[in-house]
Amino acid sequence: MHDQLRIVLVGTQHPGNIGSAARAMKTMGLGRLVLVSPQRFPHPEAVALAAGAADVLDNAVVHERLEDALADCSLVVATTARRRTVPIPEYSPREAALRLVQEQASGQVALVFGRERTGLENEELQLCHASVSIPANPDYSSLNLAAAVQVLAYELRVAALEHAPAEADRATTIDELPASHEQLEAFFAHLAELLREIDFHKGKTPDIVLQRLRRLFQRARPDPRELRILRGIFSDTQRLLRKPSDS
Known part of the structure; x- marks a missing residue:
């Protein structure tokens, strides 16, 4: 189950939490664990608390940056314990699980967990x-990292069992799939470059505008072909801007 679905742990401080998370994953049929800048891994405590899920740890992939861990993903859902200032759609556990299970039928998806004490930073949420x-x-909302992984892993398993995708529902070509995280980030960088060249921000900080445009395109879920068209428009606009005038 869930060959296309990965659990991503960011900046985990305690190796025991990594092992316990691996155990929680395996009990629900999940095996793809990705670690981003763990403070101590590999570590004997992680193996001890994995309790039979050492194979999940052995196959874990480690990255230094969250961007690299998500590069080929078409849908990324972040777990958060509190409302943030970052404008981002919010799902219930059941809704999130269903979206991830449906999407993983045709592309790579990720469920991201933050640090034990501080969770994910706003810059990470924007990804x-x-x-x-x-x-x-609400009177006692402290939830251990591994416990949070267990709750959401259970929801993923229920969603997978109840909503197994039909083979006919799978997209048939790469261009029919939503663009990957890496493709979207390259598009956003190109968009930011163009906006600077046309002086769209008029000397004002570009952060809010770029954040809103990021949300717009993430909601739209463009496919690679659509991004190529848009980037072609950007490139032609830049070429005309840089072309010397006849005068």
């Missing part, structure tokens, strides 16, 4: 398409 929060007791 994600949506967020999910576990509706814990």
